[in-house]
Amino acid sequence: MSSEQQIFRGWGSGLLGVLIFSGSLPATRVAVADLSPMFLTSARATIAALCGAALLFVMRQKLPEKRDLKSLVIVALGVVVGFPLLTALALQYMTSAHSIVFIGLLPLSTAIFAVLRGGERPAPLFWLFSCLGSLTVVSFAFSPQGSSSLIGDLLMIASIIACGLGYAEGAALSRRLGGWQVICWALVLSAPFMLVLTWLAMPATLHNISPSAWVGLGYVSLFSMLIGFVFWYRGLALGGIATVGQLQLVQPFFGLALAGLLLGEPIAWTMIAATMIVMLCVGLARKFA
Template sequence: MLPSGTEKTGHQVDKATTGWVNGFVGVVIFSGSLPATRVAVMDFDPVFLTVARAAIAGLLALALLLMFREKRPARGDLFSLAIVAFGVVVGFPLLTALALEHVTSAHSIVFVGLLPLATAIFAVLRGGERPRPAFWLFSCLGSALVGGYALSQGVTASPVGDALMLAAIVACGLGYAEGAKLSRRLGGWQVISWALVLSLPVMLVLVFSTMPPSLAGVGGAAWAGLAYVSLFSMLIGFVFWYRGLALGGIAAVGQLQLLQPFFGLVLAASLLHEQVSVSMLVVTLGVVLCVAGARMFAK
């Protein structure tokens, strides 16, 4: 029989590995969000798209909560759920949809490389985590690599689009860290579900007030984009993502987001036929090494 200390260490390793696997699945799902949004805003107004995706996901979340008879969150959790709703239900989707009216999805995706650093900062401010100094070195280096790639692609192409993307990153980092902290008590899918349900009444009102007079001109690709961001980006992805952050550590697992721009760029190139530089491969390799280094020194 193994010593109790060894069993505890093994349990911690399994828990961390499970967290990283869940986080990776979440990142892969989220990688399709910006390309799908880019397709959807070609036929949908950005504000309508934002509230429609939140309303659809909110109705699905409500059905899940009722089906599994989940206990209502405590009154003290409502403030945290409101932050999650502000950051990932409204803030990030709306700001990115507005940004994608000014920039391509390939251009916007590289800004997501700043999201791990934003998430790590909020993990310290809101989650109480204290990564080792070397962690910040790898996190900043990974963000710098992605930021440098963005500069090489022409980051000043649209100041308005770039400013909206930066604001989206801040809102999303806050929502990720707050939701992960809360999911340690409520569970990953429960947190995003309650956040969606909390915002559902307002979203439903806004859906009907912003709905275009006719949807006849909306193409199949735009409907598919709306379906993806509603089901996968707004709900299913968070089931894996919040579970990964809660088990593996917000700051540590959050570094997986450094890979998201490059998954997204592949989708942008293959599905939207947007031009992607071959230098992406070199930067991707550097980012992978930074993620590995950040994981090593996260705690």
């Protein structure tokens, strides 16, 4: 495979991952209406871990080496525990439409950790357009039109940091283990803790939980927690963590559409304007990467 084909496939795989992840926050918003953030986080990880363990067994994958355990722990803390829990907590203070705009910060977070953990060195103009896109997101989030609550905003920023670290660490490890293997092993590694938390955070009764909340849990468990990562880590490993990571700047566009169409949440014109600016930054950052 030529380098051009590898990059093309990396971007294609990464885009599929972004499309799947776009439904995560709307699905989480629906689920936390009836389920506690702790139960949602632990249950989605437990369900995904069972599926991941079955996949590893069927595909006869050998155990990861000891040197990989540290990276797998970082991945688990970042994307299995940190991002899901922090976003679930944040969505108690804001709409999913508002939270989605924060996803525009993920490319910058991922790129920073790509340098720190993955050894990548993007060009200076890449950083210019990546920071411009991120600044647009921050400006919107703290504007009168975009403000919701300081607690919710801080929780979303913390989730972005955790997720960026998990993305970069997992992508670097994917070059050795493979994309789907990384997320499966990270899920399996965290399964004992998540299973205990699921039991402790179990609702007192299941009768009052709406079908839509169960659908939301199912989506974030199978698609957001497992299937999306299969494509995403493969894309980052093939096309470069920092460069393919810029695709996350278009995730708010898809997420806002879903929030408006499925949840009926109001979409301010400033949300659309901010999204269009960060989409422009994707192309420019890609060009100068």
